[in-house]
Amino acid sequence: MVKQKTIKSEISLVGVGLHTGKEVKMTFKPAPINNGFTFVRVDLEGSPIIEADANYVVNTQRGTNLEKLGVKIQTSEHVLAAFVGCDVDNAIIELDASEPPIMDGSSKYFVEAIEKVGVEEQDAERKYYVVKEVISFADEATGSEILVMPSDDYQVTAMVDFGTKVLGTQNATMKNLSEFKTEIANCRTFSFLHELESLLDNGLIKGGDLNNAIVYVDKEISANTMENLKKAFGKDSISVKENGILDNLTLHYPNEAARHKLLDVVGDLALVGIRIKGKVIANKPGHFVNTQFAKKLSKIIKIEQKNHVPCYDLNLPPLMDIHQIMNILPHRPPFLLIDRIIEMSETHVVGMKNVTMNENFFVGHFPDAPVMPGVLIVEAMAQSGGILVLSTVPDPENYLTYFMKIDNVKFKHKVLPGDTLLFKCDLISPIRRGICHMQANAYANGKLVAEAELMAQIAKKQ
Incomplete structure (x- = not known):
């Protein structure tokens, strides 16, 4: 019997929100059995709780955003991915703002915080959803598709193709959850230059800099854009590296973009609310298709659990007569x-x-x-x-x-x-x-x- 797990003690991190640019303090706390992952807005009256539930997803623009009774949590995916990747089932995530700190744009610092306090078993059996047949969801508008098929372990494969020469086609695979901390957690979020211009024009990514987002240059940079970028990032000069990304960072892996998309899939599917025994294959994944799939899977699981009839061989000798x-x-x-x-x-x-x-x-x-x-x-x-x-x-x-x-x-x-x-x-x-x-x-x-x-x-x- 595999038991549920939570963290041993609380730990806090401080940083800025990617989109709000505001400093935020986030505290991880142990949680009781069957709690799952819950966000708590300690900056609001009554410290309202928002469960990490796919049914609370209201927006997937530049992140997975939750809302319950008017209370919002933005960009939840990197934190949730860290807890799943550290084999944690139950945790409370306190925030004094709507958005977790972006840190370096990955799950690395969240994983390090969890490992610093440690993980402990709880007195309850872990629950799994065992995939018995292929379940899929496709977004015809974008060509994105995600599916899960039977497997003894939780595995994830992400395949990305943005139709650009600078990024090309990339794949990444996590064959076992134990690989997350060493192979996936430090993979940073990314953006294309044309998206960055739009985000800056709309007052978003106020907390962004060249250390928490990989920027792929998919078009010629005009002198005006270059000046705007230097101003936005507080840099005296900005240039483009030979591999087509803005300077001031080095890729951890040639396929870091695909690995980060895999990280996002792990975080978004945490919203299903139960461990999955199955192999996930995501083609051109994004937060919209990920969370729509999570909603579909969550609904299927609830129906199956409600109608599930346990099967026992009554011809075998009983445990007690x-x-x-x-x-x-x-x-x-x-x-x-x-x-x-x-x-x-x-x-x-x-x-x-x-x-x-x-x-x-x-x-x-x-x-x-x-x-x-x-x-x-x-x-x-x-x-x-x-x-x-x-x-x-x-x-x-x-x-x-x-x-x-x-x-x-x-x-x-x-x-x-x-x-x-x-x-x-x-x-x-x-x-x-x-x-x-x-x-x-x-x-x-x-x-x-x-x-x-x-x-x-x-x-x-x-």
């Missing part, structure tokens, strides 16, 4: 509502019940059209969860389990005589002081028949 269950649970027929425990870990349990016409409750509950009472389905789910929490004490026979709370109960399909019920209970938070908080789902006939959020506590028998 009825005798072992009765050694742990105090319940007895007719109120013992589980027959087997199929599977159990530190964070989940799977129970089973065969529903027969001989059940006592069918005598009075719609005897002419027998339906298992919904409250008993909830009780059966709770008994499965009780096995999980009682397994944490050395003498479970000396404890009783009591309900504390039941929330968000939904019944979706009838359970009838002859059905086989499966109950899957997953911890929402770690068990502490004998209190168990779990999401419980019941399945029958290949369908989700009931769900509930349950909280219970074990107490020693008096």
Whole structure:
């Protein structure tokens, strides 16, 4: 079992925003399990939170920009890529402005900050989306396309072609996430001269200089443009190198542009909100196509998770049979509502019940059209969860389990005589002081028949 990770302690960085030109302080903080990545605007009243969620993307001009209830985060991709590349699942990113500092235009300094404080495991299993078939999104206007296909690892390939001689066609591949820190993180953002002129004319990239953006010269530089560039970048002189880029920096790699596009893909796909086991191939990627793909993938994942029915081989010997269950649970027929425990870990349990016409409750509950009472389905789910929490004490026979709370109960399909019920209970938070908080789902006939959020506590028998 791979566990979730967060950073060990907080750390701050100070720099300027690429587009705003304003100094900004950014602080990385540890986050609890299942938090994901959240931005916090500490400069605004109430310190509003914006989750790193593809559904909050509102603009992709020169970066991936999020907005929730009027609160904005600009150019989120380089920071998110750093956390993914450092194998972090949960982090809080505090900002005293709308935009993270651009630093050198890459993820390098963010990765260094994360490595400085270190990463630690958390008491919860990491969740993955395992890609089973090709999923794609194409932008017909630009010819950009991004897809993901089945793979045992998270891999990314980026292919860029801007139709210019100065840059040409470039490819970059990350075969394993471990390559990010050494091969991708220090690759800087880039722009073409014709784009730069437009950005300067529109008052953007106020925080830009020749140390945080590679500028590819794709046209003749007029004397007027040269003067504007010197003024904008605070330089006495500017020239063009033989490889077609403005001076004052040296490329880290011949294909640094493609590697940075790969970095952007990693950061933008962090907005899906779950680790991906699949190979991503991005042809002419950009923030628009990346985030549209992230939205599509996020929607597919949510639908699959909602409709997912776990599959177990019921012909295999169970983890616990009825005798072992009765050694742990105090319940007895007719109120013992589980027959087997199929599977159990530190964070989940799977129970089973065969529903027969001989059940006592069918005598009075719609005897002419027998339906298992919904409250008993909830009780059966709770008994499965009780096995999980009682397994944490050395003498479970000396404890009783009591309900504390039941929330968000939904019944979706009838359970009838002859059905086989499966109950899957997953911890929402770690068990502490004998209190168990779990999401419980019941399945029958290949369908989700009931769900509930349950909280219970074990107490020693008096």
